[in-house]
Amino acid sequence: MAAGASPPTRLPTIRETLARVHLRLVLLAVLLSGVMLMLSGLFTIRDYFERNLALVARTVSYAVEPAIVFGDAEAMRDGIGSVAQLHDVRLVELRDAEGRLLGRWAPPGGDAATGETLAERVLGIAPARQVIRQGDRTIGEVRVLGDTSVLLGYLLSGALISLCCLGLTILAMRLLARRMEEGVVAPLSDIASVAHQVRSQRAFDRRVSPSGIAEVDSFGRDFNALLAELEGWHDSLTAEKDKLAHDATHDPLTGLGNRALLERSLQAAVGDKVRPAQSFALLYLDADHFKQVNDRHGHQAGDTLLIGIADRLRSSIRLHDRAFRLGGDEFAVVLGPTVDHARLANVVGRIETAMAEPVDLPSGKAISPSLSIGAAIYPDDGASPQDLLRRADEQMYLNKLRKRDNPPAQGQHA
Amino acid sequence: MKRGTQFFRTLSRMALLAALAASCPLAAAPPLTEINLPLSSGPDRFALGAARTVGSILAYSRWPAAPDPVRLCVIGAASHAALLNGPLPGGITVSRRNLPAGSSDAAIMCDALYLGNLPLSEMRATIGTVRGRPVVTIAEDDPDCRSEAMFCLVFGQAALSFEMNIDAISRSAVRIDPRVLRMARGY
Numbered sequence: 001m002a003a004g005a006s007p008p009t010r011l012p013t014i015r016e017t018l019a020r021v022h023l024r025l026v027l028l029a030v031l032l033s034g035v036m037l038m039l040s041g042l043f044t045i046r047d048y049f050e051r052n053l054a055l056v057a058r059t060v061s062y063a064v065e066p067a068i069v070f071g072d073a074e075a076m077r078d079g080i081g082s083v084a085q086l087h088d089v090r091l092v093e094l095r096d097a098e099g100r101l102l103g104r105w106a107p108p109g110g111d112a113a114t115g116e117t118l119a120e121r122v123l124g125i126a127p128a129r130q131v132i133r134q135g136d137r138t139i140g141e142v143r144v145l146g147d148t149s150v151l152l153g154y155l156l157s158g159a160l161i162s163l164c165c166l167g168l169t170i171l172a173m174r175l176l177a178r179r180m181e182e183g184v185v186a187p188l189s190d191i192a193s194v195a196h197q198v199r200s201q202r203a204f205d206r207r208v209s210p211s212g213i214a215e216v217d218s219f220g221r222d223f224n225a226l227l228a229e230l231e232g233w234h235d236s237l238t239a240e241k242d243k244l245a246h247d248a249t250h251d252p253l254t255g256l257g258n259r260a261l262l263e264r265s266l267q268a269a270v271g272d273k274v275r276p277a278q279s280f281a282l283l284y285l286d287a288d289h290f291k292q293v294n295d296r297h298g299h300q301a302g303d304t305l306l307i308g309i310a311d312r313l314r315s316s317i318r319l320h321d322r323a324f325r326l327g328g329d330e331f332a333v334v335l336g337p338t339v340d341h342a343r344l345a346n347v348v349g350r351i352e353t354a355m356a357e358p359v360d361l362p363s364g365k366a367i368s369p370s371l372s373i374g375a376a377i378y379p380d381d382g383a384s385p386q387d388l389l390r391r392a393d394e395q396m397y398l399n400k401l402r403k404r405d406n407p408p409a410q411g412q413h414a
Numbered sequence: 415m416k417r418g419t420q421f422f423r424t425l426s427r428m429a430l431l432a433a434l435a436a437s438c439p440l441a442a443a444p445p446l447t448e449i450n451l452p453l454s455s456g457p458d459r460f461a462l463g464a465a466r467t468v469g470s471i472l473a474y475s476r477w478p479a480a481p482d483p484v485r486l487c488v489i490g491a492a493s494h495a496a497l498l499n500g501p502l503p504g505g506i507t508v509s510r511r512n513l514p515a516g517s518s519d520a521a522i523m524c525d526a527l528y529l530g531n532l533p534l535s536e537m538r539a540t541i542g543t544v545r546g547r548p549v550v551t552i553a554e555d556d557p558d559c560r561s562e563a564m565f566c567l568v569f570g571q572a573a574l575s576f577e578m579n580i581d582a583i584s585r586s587a588v589r590i591d592p593r594v595l596r597m598a599r600g601y
Contacts, residue, residue: 062593063593065593066474066594066596066597067596067597069474069504070594071466071470072597075596075597134473134504134505135473135505136505
């Protein structure tokens with residue numbers, strides 16, 4: 001993605017783009033066909049128009065021929081009118097053989113202009129002329145000018161019909177474009193939505209469904225393959241991260257949480273101002289005579305003893321209590337809420353009972369570990385993790401001293 | 415007068431024009447130049463009109479065998495037949511012959527009969543001899559057209575017109591151009 005390249009204006013959607021292209025196509029097609037139809041129609045009508053004028057002229061000449069021979073103006077007028085009245089005629093002129101005007105006829109209310117109209121000039125429509133003959137003699141001439149408003153009417157109605165066609169086509173186009181949107185845009189939107197979910201919600205398990213369009217399908221398949229790869233990377237990265245996080249907070253020898261994890265747990269347990277913490281207890285445990293075991297039986301024996309202590313600690317606390325190894329032969333246990341002195345004494349008793357079971361050393365000997373335990377109860381013995389740790393440490397130390405001053409009746413270690 | 419016979423009388427032009435002016439949209443058009451058989455002044459004023467009308471009628475008549483010139487026979491005392499010889503207005507040429515009343519040669523000698531001033535019975539008798547033959551009959555002095563001639567000239571004060579006897583025209587062997595009927599329509 002090119003940073004900072006996005007324009008400030010909103011980009012057009014596929015549908016808008018398609019609609020614009022369609023609109024242009026439709027406009028072009030309808031206007032083109034409309035204009036072509038109107039032009040060809042106009043020339044056809046012009047042709048008929050001229051033929052009509054010629055026909056009117058011929059008919060008038062036939063009708064008025066005897067009237068001219070008899071010199072009967074009444075019959076002449078009648079003959080012209082009966083023919084010309086019906087047929088888009090603007091003016092009929094009758095002249096005798098010498099070119100003298102015999103008469104002129106125009107429809108009532110019509111424009112009897114003898115000059116050339118604009119339409120006649122543009123379309124090249126000439127007045128129809130017909131020589132009147134009686135036998136072999138030329139006795140006159142008829143000149144017929146057409147009423148070009150017919151042609152204008154045709155143009156107008158043609159333009160109206162074209163506009164109606166345009167409107168209908170645009171309507172149909174909108175419907176088709178909507179259908180096309182469902183066919184094309186919806187699959188693309190699906191892909192976009194999957195991509196968005198993957199990015200924003202890390203939903204790497206989402207996949208694009210088949211669309212039924214070859215290009216989009218091919219794109220969708222590649223996209224799915226890419227997603228599968230991403231999912232694999234993401235899973236391995238997460239696992240790696242989890243392992244690192246676990247290693248950073250746990251003692252590799254015993255699998256118990258280390259000091260860092262204890263401090264974090266304590267910090268979380270004392271809570272904050274918003275959420276007042278419930279009471280809990282911290283036990284501080286120190287293996288007695290561990291140094292001697294190391295010296296006498298070797299470091300491997302020491303490690304075995306530490307593992308044994310960790311196992312016994314784990315088995316003597318409840319599920320939501322947690323045990324830690326702080327380093328060397330020091331351990332800690334956090335007893336989850338809620339805690340009172342009775343329960344504390346109960347847990348300490350269980351731990352001591354558990355420690356009574358000997359640990360088998362690699363050398364074949366067995367040693368019952370012995371622990372000195374100090375306890376601190378939150379919030380009675382301290383409000384901060386540091387206070388609690390110090391208090392429990394002191395208690396442990398006091399117990400250790402007491403144990404040294406009053407050794408048990410029989411030594412528990414060799 | 416025979417039953418079923420129709421007479422089409424061309425009425426006075428002025429009266430007809432007035433009637434048309436009231437009823438016909440043509441009245442809005444510029445009036446046609448009046449070329450309606452202007453009767454010139456002078457002693458011969460009807461002769462010119464008669465020549466034109468007779469010429470026009472003959473021009474629109476079709477004989478089984480087209481005669482050229484048209485043999486025109488004048489029977490009886492004709493008052494306005496002075497110009498009825500040679501080329502006539504209408505592009506027709508006639509050769510004139512005067513026949514005595516009661517002549518029986520008309521049917522073979524004439525293509526057209528012009529009947530002058532004769533008693534009605536003689537006119538009918540003469541016309542009877544050419545009935546069924548290709549002869550056009552025109553009566554000069556029979557304004558009511560009771561002589562059974564095909565055409566009867568009507569000399570008005572200002573203009574010359576004619577009536578015609580459709581019955582006689584339809585019986586005749588000469589065919590008259592139907593457009594001529596319009597010239598005589600008087601209803």
